[in-house]
Amino acid sequence: MIFKFKNIFVFLFLCNACLSISQNSVANSKNEDEKVAQLLDHFNNGLYKKAYQQAHALLPTFKFGKSRTNTYLLLAYYHNRYVATDSSIYYTHKALENKHNVSDSLGIRLTILSYQLLALNNKNKGLYEESKNWHIKGAELSEKHNEKNLYYTHLHDLASAYVTLGETKEALELFEKCIKFSDDNEIILGSYINLGAIYSSLLEYDKSNSYLQKAKAICEKDGFRRKASVNILINLGSNYLTRDKDKALSFFYEAKDISFKNKFYNLELNALGEIGNILFNQNKDDEALLIFTETLVKAMQLGNLNIEMNSYLMLEKLSSRKKDYRNAYNYGKKYYQIKDSIDNSITEKEINRLEVKFKTLEKEKTIKSLQIENLNKSLNIKKKEADIERFKLQKTIIAKQNENQVLQLQNGVKKRKNEISLLKEKEAVKAIELDRERTIKYIVLIAFFILLVPIVGLLVIYYQKLQAQSLVNLKEKQINEQQVISLKKDQELKLIKASVRGQDLERKKIAQVMHDSVGGNLAAIKLQFSQLSNHPEKLKLIYRQLDDTYEQVRNLSHNLLPKKIRENDFVFLIKEYVKTVEEASQIAINISIFDEVKINKLNKILQNELFSIFQELTTNTIKYAKAKTIDIQLDYLEDVLFLVYEDDGVGFDTSKTTLGIGLTNIKNRVENYKGVLHIDSKPNRGTNINIEIPLKA
Missing domain, CATH: 1.25.40.10 (Tetratricopeptide repeat domain)
Structure with missing residues (x-):
């Protein structure tokens, strides 16, 4: 192992x-x-x-x-x-x-x-x-x-x-x-276990057990090395294969159970393989078939080709023994397909290695050819140096020829001086013309500036009007915002009044039910009790009336829950509510829920409380936080319900701010379930709210 x-x-x-x-x-x-x-x-x-x-x-x-x-x-x-x-x-x-x-x-x-x-x-x-x-x-x-x-x-x-x-x-x-x-103690522990496994394979069981005992001592000293314990159990089981197969099976089953609980998938496959081999050798074909089928499924899920191949081989042998030759053929076919794929992958690696060698040889050849080219270039450089010396000699000859040309040029210079004097006269005439053009340009510029002054004045007046208009717009905006705030407050008051009216109607309905049904039943029971001494046979009638009263009270308390909580999955309700808030507030809400099935099975009363908490938190964010994003995570892990609520709003100083009515209600709801509420917030850093509710409690 x-x-x-x-x-x-x-x-x-x-x-x-x-x-x-x-x-x-x-x-x-x-x-x-x-x-x-x-x-x-x-x-x-x-x-x-x-x-x-x-x-x-x-x-x-x-x-x-x-x-x-x-x-x-x-x-x-x-x-x-x-x-x-x-x-x-x-x-x-x-x-x-x-x-x-x-x-x-x-x-x-x-x-x-x-x-x-x-x-x-x-x-x-x-x-x-x-x-x-x-x-x-x-x-x-x-x-x-x-x-x-x-x-x-x-x-x-x-x-x-x-x-x-x-x-x-x-x-x-x-x-x-x-x-x-x-x-490293981990490496030492693993070495002890593996040495035990090797000596077990060499049939030196005493040596194997001594190494395994050393490994076991390290595990017992630590107390948390479950994976190492599984390996030790598997190796001990292997040591007892030839001496006591039942004891070996007990070790392997124990290793399998620990591996399954702790999700040691590969170790579980190894234990299942050993169990299957023992059952196969004991001719317990039905049990072995179940074990190797389970091993095959798990090996395919994990992508372990070696164990998958071995499982097909053992299933082929079991099918042959049971004379199910059709399945034996299919299992054998799949066994050889996997074996060929593994062999081909190894062959491809060898081909790649040879290809790399070939490429390195080609590179060496190119390097040698480059060296030869460099030698040729050095020879060419020497030839060029000789050509330069020849060029210098040619220059001296050309210099002598140039002396004759200089004399000819001096004569040409005299002629050019006469031409330059003529050009200067022409340039003086052009200068007079340029002065006249400059005066014209100055006149044009002065006229332009005269026109520019009133234009600038008009622009200043226009700018002042724009500023005045912007101030008016700002005032109108502030007035509109105040009107919006007042409208929101009116809507909130209307909602509160509607909620109060609904509660009053609900209370009247409950009072009517309590008076008409429960009160009537209790009065009848009281009358029956007064006649019980003279009519003992009415005891059964009293029990029936009590059961009927209990059922009415139970239905009444159940109907107090909102209809949407009673008739819908909780996760669906939360997602629908989040979608509604996103559309109404233009705030991006990211929600993550795990395990949805367990959360949908929670007590309906607890679901109602959680829904109220969600509503209160999102309402606070919309009203006060000025947030752009909300992140919500609801997890059901190890009998504890975790709710993490974060926004990127303006936040607040928790040391200087007292809890409002909404957060106080949330705190009371959480504490009713013996939960914990933690609020982390700072100005300009958003708000983080963590809630933990132990479901066992």
């Missing part, structure tokens, strides 16, 4: 991401660093879904490669946690693609962690050769850059891969090395 340590990888990943945030002090990326830090904080505190949703929302907004890299790696760990292997592999490769934008030391750590994730995901898919290759790459890179913890983590999982591939000797050496030199 192979023992894994995802918690260590998550911890190392968080350390790496936090280091990358602290080392980058560039102002433009500081905001992105804070957002990534918040994502990691959510993930580290167990808010995996929230971290996942925010990561997807923030990814398109990130401009820096470092932020995208850390976010991709977080998403890879999220999918690895829930055994979504293909998604985890995809996001790991995306992180590696963005790695070139991260500094060298951090880029190395990120690469090592990415290799670790790729190895784990390939192991989950049953591609052990591929997993081994990634572990070897990670170990080599860790040792080269002195990353001790990461080195022994890769070394431990590489040994686990060796075990799966049957390379026992190499696995023993690596596990012993981890125990001797690693400082």
